[in-house]
Amino acid sequence: MHDSSVAVHGETHNPALLHHFATEEQQKDASNLGMWIFLGTEVMFFGGLFCAYLIYRGWYFGDFGAASKSINATLGATNTAVLICSSLTVVLAIYAAQTARRGLLLLMLALTMLFGCAFLGIKGVEYKDKFEEHHVPGASFSFDHVPIPGHPDQYANPRHAEIFFALYFIMTGLHALHMIIGLGIFAWLFWMAWKGRFTPEYHTPLEIGGLYWHFVDIVWIYLFPLLYLIDRHP
Amino acid sequence: MATTTVQPVERENYLNKEYGIGSWLLTTDHKRIALLYLISITFFFFIGGFFALLIRLELLTPAGDLVQADTYNKLFTQHGQVMVFFFLIPSIPAVLGNFLVPMMIGAKDLAFPKINLLSWYLYIIGGLMMVHCMLTGGVDTGWTFYVPFSTAFSNTKVIEAGLAIFVAGFSSILTGLNFIVTIHRMRAPGMTWSRLPLFIWAHYATSIIQILGTPVIAITLVLVVAERALHLGIFDPKLGGDPLLFQHLFWFYSHPAVYIMILPSMGVVTEIIACFSRKRIFGYSFVAFSSMAIAVFGFLVWAHHMFVAGISVYAALVFSLLSYAVAVPSAVKVFNWTATLYKGSIHYDAPMLYAFGFLGLFTIGGLTGLFLSALGIDMHVHDTYFVIAHFHYIMVGGALMGYLGGMHFWWPKISGRLYPEGWARLAALIVFIGFNLTFFPQFILGYLGMPRRYYQYPQEFQVLNVLSTAGATVLGVGYLLPMIYFLWSMRYGKPAPDNPWNAAGLEWKTPSPPTTFNFEEEPVVTWEAYNYEELDAPHKQEVPVAR
Numbered sequence: 001m002h003d004s005s006v007a008v009h010g011e012t013h014n015p016a017l018l019h020h021f022a023t024e025e026q027q028k029d030a031s032n033l034g035m036w037i038f039l040g041t042e043v044m045f046f047g048g049l050f051c052a053y054l055i056y057r058g059w060y061f062g063d064f065g066a067a068s069k070s071i072n073a074t075l076g077a078t079n080t081a082v083l084i085c086s087s088l089t090v091v092l093a094i095y096a097a098q099t100a101r102r103g104l105l106l107l108m109l110a111l112t113m114l115f116g117c118a119f120l121g122i123k124g125v126e127y128k129d130k131f132e133e134h135h136v137p138g139a140s141f142s143f144d145h146v147p148i149p150g151h152p153d154q155y156a157n158p159r160h161a162e163i164f165f166a167l168y169f170i171m172t173g174l175h176a177l178h179m180i181i182g183l184g185i186f187a188w189l190f191w192m193a194w195k196g197r198f199t200p201e202y203h204t205p206l207e208i209g210g211l212y213w214h215f216v217d218i219v220w221i222y223l224f225p226l227l228y229l230i231d232r233h234p
Numbered sequence: 235m236a237t238t239t240v241q242p243v244e245r246e247n248y249l250n251k252e253y254g255i256g257s258w259l260l261t262t263d264h265k266r267i268a269l270l271y272l273i274s275i276t277f278f279f280f281i282g283g284f285f286a287l288l289i290r291l292e293l294l295t296p297a298g299d300l301v302q303a304d305t306y307n308k309l310f311t312q313h314g315q316v317m318v319f320f321f322l323i324p325s326i327p328a329v330l331g332n333f334l335v336p337m338m339i340g341a342k343d344l345a346f347p348k349i350n351l352l353s354w355y356l357y358i359i360g361g362l363m364m365v366h367c368m369l370t371g372g373v374d375t376g377w378t379f380y381v382p383f384s385t386a387f388s389n390t391k392v393i394e395a396g397l398a399i400f401v402a403g404f405s406s407i408l409t410g411l412n413f414i415v416t417i418h419r420m421r422a423p424g425m426t427w428s429r430l431p432l433f434i435w436a437h438y439a440t441s442i443i444q445i446l447g448t449p450v451i452a453i454t455l456v457l458v459v460a461e462r463a464l465h466l467g468i469f470d471p472k473l474g475g476d477p478l479l480f481q482h483l484f485w486f487y488s489h490p491a492v493y494i495m496i497l498p499s500m501g502v503v504t505e506i507i508a509c510f511s512r513k514r515i516f517g518y519s520f521v522a523f524s525s526m527a528i529a530v531f532g533f534l535v536w537a538h539h540m541f542v543a544g545i546s547v548y549a550a551l552v553f554s555l556l557s558y559a560v561a562v563p564s565a566v567k568v569f570n571w572t573a574t575l576y577k578g579s580i581h582y583d584a585p586m587l588y589a590f591g592f593l594g595l596f597t598i599g600g601l602t603g604l605f606l607s608a609l610g611i612d613m614h615v616h617d618t619y620f621v622i623a624h625f626h627y628i629m630v631g632g633a634l635m636g637y638l639g640g641m642h643f644w645w646p647k648i649s650g651r652l653y654p655e656g657w658a659r660l661a662a663l664i665v666f667i668g669f670n671l672t673f674f675p676q677f678i679l680g681y682l683g684m685p686r687r688y689y690q691y692p693q694e695f696q697v698l699n700v701l702s703t704a705g706a707t708v709l710g711v712g713y714l715l716p717m718i719y720f721l722w723s724m725r726y727g728k729p730a731p732d733n734p735w736n737a738a739g740l741e742w743k744t745p746s747p748p749t750t751f752n753f754e755e756e757p758v759v760t761w762e763a764y765n766y767e768e769l770d771a772p773h774k775q776e777v778p779v780a781r
Contacts, residue, residue, distance in 0.1 A: 020342035020420075022756065030345040030419040037411045037445055045449035048483055052457070052468065055479060137466050159467060159474040166466040170457070 016202055028204045035208045039215045046174070046219055053167050053226060056160075062148035063160035065231030069149060070135060071168070072126060076228040079122050083217045086115035090210045097203040102196065109190045112213070116183045123176055130165070137166045149231045168227055175223060178216045185209045247650065247747040262347035263750055268333035269648070270354050271324060276717070278320040278361060281368075285313035287710065290672075290703040298690035306689035307374035308390065314377030319399050320361055322633055323491060326498035327409055327444075328357070330640045331437050333648060335413055337741035337748065338431050340422025340757040345415040353408035360402030367394040376687065378488070381469035381480045385461040392462055396455040403448045403455075406494075410444030413437050422740070424759035428522075431739055431763050432515060435522040436501025439529035443490045443497075446533070451487035454480065481543055485536035493532040495629055496596070497525055499636025500567055503589045506643050507571050509737040510586035511578025514764040517570045524563035524570075531560040541612045550609055557607030564600050568593065579770075583735075584658035588639030591666045595631025599624060602677065617687075620680025623673045631669055638665065638716060645720065646734045650747040651727030657719045665712035671705025738764050 021027040057064050093108035134142045143158040143165075189209050192198065198206060244250060248265045251257075258266060289309050292300040301309065332350065336343050344350050367373060373395040375384040384392050417430075417438050457468055458480070467473025469480045508515045515521060537545055537553040545553075571593060580586070602624040605611050615621065645653050675698040680686075684695050691699065733742040740759070744752050761768065 018347075020345075020347065020751070026419055030415050033418060034346060034349075034411060034415045037414055041407050041411070041445045041449045044446050045453050048450045048453035048457075048486075051483070052479060055476065059476075060474070138464055157474070163467050163474055166460070166464075166468055170460060174456075 016197070016204075024202065031204050031208055032211075035211045039211065042178075042215060042219075046171075049167065049171050049174070050222070050226075053171070056163050056167070057226075057230070060157070060160035060163065062151060062154065063156040064164045065149045066146050066156035067135075067143065067161040067164035067168075068227060068230045069232070070133070070143075070146070071228055072129060073228045073232060075122050075126050076224055079119050080220065080224050082115050082119050082122070083220050086112050086119070087214055087217050089115065090213050094203065094206050094210055097193075097198045097206050098200050100200050102193070105193050105198065106190065109186055109193055113183055113186050113190070116179055116186070120176060120179055120183075123172065127169075130169075135165050136169065137162045141165070149233075171223055171227065175216065175219055178219070182209075182213050182216055185212060245745060246749060247745060248750045249650070249747050251750055260351075262343070262351055264332050264336050264344050264347065264350060265648075265748065265750075267350050267354055268329050271328040271332060271357070274354075274358060274361060275321050275324055275329065278316050279713075281365075282313055282316035282321055283710065283713065285309050285316065286706065289313060290706040292689055293691070293699045294703045296691050296693050296696050296699075301689065303689050304374065307376075307687070308372040310687055311374050311376050312368055312372055315373070315395060315399065316364065317629075318377055318491070318495075319402050320357075320364060322495045322629055323406055324357060324409070325495070325633065325637050326502060326640060327413070327437060327440055327494075328353075328405075330502065330637070330644060331413065331440075331498060332409070334644065334741055335416055335434060335437055336420065337744060337752050338434055338739060339417065339420060339425050340740050340753065340759065341416060341420035342751040342753070344412045345420055346412050349408050350412055353405040353412070356405035356408070357402055360398045360400075360405065363394060363398035363401065367391045367398060378484060379455070379458055379480075380484075381458065381461070381475075381477045382471065385458055386470050386472070393459050396459045400452050400455045400459075403452045406444050407448045410441035410448075413441040414445065417441075422757045422759055425740075426759075428519070429759055429761075429763050430522075431501075432504040432518070432521050432525070433498075433501035435525045436497045436504070439525040440494050440497045442526075442529050443494050443532060447487040447490040447494075450483060451491075454483040454487070457483075478540070478543060478545065481540050482537065485539045486533070489536040489539065490529075490532040492625070492628060493528055495633040496636075497528060499592065499633045499640075500525065502636040502640035502643070503571065503592050504567075505737075505739070506585045506589040506639055507574050508764045508766065509643070509735050510581045510583060510589070511575050512581075512766045512770055513574055513578045514762070514766060515570065516573035516576075517566075518763065520566055521570050524566040527563035528560060531556065531563065535560055535607075538607050538612075541609060542616050554607050554609050558604065561600060561604055564596075568597055568600075582659075584653075584655060584662050585639045585643035587659055587662035587666075588635050588642065591662065591669075592632060592635040592639065595627050595635060595666075595669065599627025599631055602627065615680050617685055618680035619676040619684050619686055622686050623676035623680060626673045626676075631673070635665070635669075638662075641716070641720070643735070644741075645723070646730030647741060647744075647746050647748070649720075649724055649727070650730050651723045652730045652734065653716075653723045653727060654719050657715060661712055661715040661719075664708060664715065668705050668708030668710075668712045672702050672709050673705070675699070675701045675705075736769060738766055738769060 017024055017027060021030070089108045089111040093105055093112065096102075096105035096108055130136055134140050141158070141162055143156060143161040146156045146161070148154045148156050186209060189206060192205060248263055258270065261267060261270075288301065289306070292298070292306055292309075294300075298306070332344070371391050373388070373390045373392055375388050375390070375392055375395075379392070379396065417434060421430075460466055461468050461470065461475075467475045469475045469477050471477055504515055504521060535553060535557045537549060538557045541550050541554075602620070606615065606621065606624060642653060642658055645651070679695055679698050679702075682695070684691055730746045732744070732746050734746075735742075740753075740757055741748075743757065
């Protein structure tokens, strides 16, 4: 009997529309803008670290090169590939939601989480190597008699290399923390998708979670060359 | 605190809709969250004030006799940290902004009500960590955490204080994020950008600083904590680090943080001046864009805190010049407020008295800021009481006067009760006199060379210090009075009409106190902001109230 009112106020029947928004469009815009602003704060958060890194890279150019060379670039490159693949699966997950393919959506979300875990696992191996090589800053740190790339007659200053490793662990550690939070978000998205909450009309959480995931990937895209590749020439 | 009782015919409103502690601690209503913030920041204000009292008592006599030097270091450190991070930064945005931003733009709530509640919890977690830190030994680095003292030498609880401020910082970020999205996406039909109250513009500019600046102090504190806990060398010159890098990162946030404190206050004062001179604000767009200009320029002046720290003379020159530039938009505001007063029909109610206080004190604070941004003068007065007096004129004379003025202006809306006007005018006068008596002598002390952060001083500085301590006592009375009569008015105050000041602005078209969703129907705005000439036209008795 309320055909016309349903037609006019159809959107109010969507349980995902919160009371203080007038339309779904408004809610979606607000959520998206909120995430973009949050990513802006993240840029500033990592920006402070990048600033510190660049200053010391300028000051202790050779020492940073020597320290960077001790990190396993193959593992880093593998991780870069893994993250780029995970970004693809995120996009495909959104595509699956838009085209109402629940099976594909669940598969892509699961794959994203799998790639995320693989990244953290590889990162763990890298950390273990550094630990065994006594490259973790602290009392047992040692970086003696490591030649500076291009200057075989000069050894890197261990104090300055220690700053590199301090920044390495803080930057990759914070990035890994963001990955873990991302895995939590995607586990929740998986659960929502499992319950069938996402439709071609409503899948804002996927888009917002995706934005976050892509951002974390992009941070890595900057971390990888700065930490692993600065002095790789033979 | 749910002491809202007996109105003869009580309408349902946000205060009496639900009772019980759970309905407050789990609320997502922006107005209730504003009250949660009000209670919490008042608590921290009195803690910070208590430290200030002890500092002033110690400085009553030249000898260091009341407390020991170590204790004194902790007193001024914690006074600064509590007042800056747990009172001033959340003060107007988290209380008045939370309460008013949705109402002023005609929205039912902020865009993200749950994140709003989360921000209060983060604030409380940070606050409890700070309280725990203070109760178990405190911290003595100065509120600035300067390295390498904070990371390598201090034997106090630097890590805990740093983490407390780190957590509270995220509360500030989330508030800013919420405001920006709300202002962009939640405005009522017809509420165009050029019809926004200038309070909203001020909060928009503040939020930009909060979201872009706060993450930088967060990462800086992470580095300080990591360096101290793990003995890294990022900032420690002995290990190859650069202490100046810390100062750059710290002031990159902490200078704009001053604008987080003062911009909302400017917004409040704009509303009050327009209302109590019954005029449209002079040069609306100039006032709006000067807020944005302050937010932008505010990010480019940080190194004026480091003129004597060993930065290059060319950098100092540029930062000095930019610091002069930031005075321009501030002056634009002062001139526009003054021009609004010109030929206005001025009413001297308590909020207006605070606004007048703000005008004078902010002008003094701002102009002495120009002294400090001049390289030569800064060499002389750097780290003296001149600096202390300058920034207290901005933060207390400016930000706090605006906060108190705003609390009086909107108290009828918040509580549904009128405060006692006579007492309020008296309190405003006491605050103004007490403030000047406290801090004006400090300009002279600083000019004569008394350094900050010392617990004893030569005999010849005593007279001015006694004046300052006497002023602080008067100021303390001035702050206690409003708290007493606000609490009193919640039970015994006269019920407030919906628009006691006959003010323009959507927030006054809601009931006092408002209902949970503010407006019964989504308002449609067809008028310009500050249409006081229209409101006061003889054929109109009162603004029609949206029911």
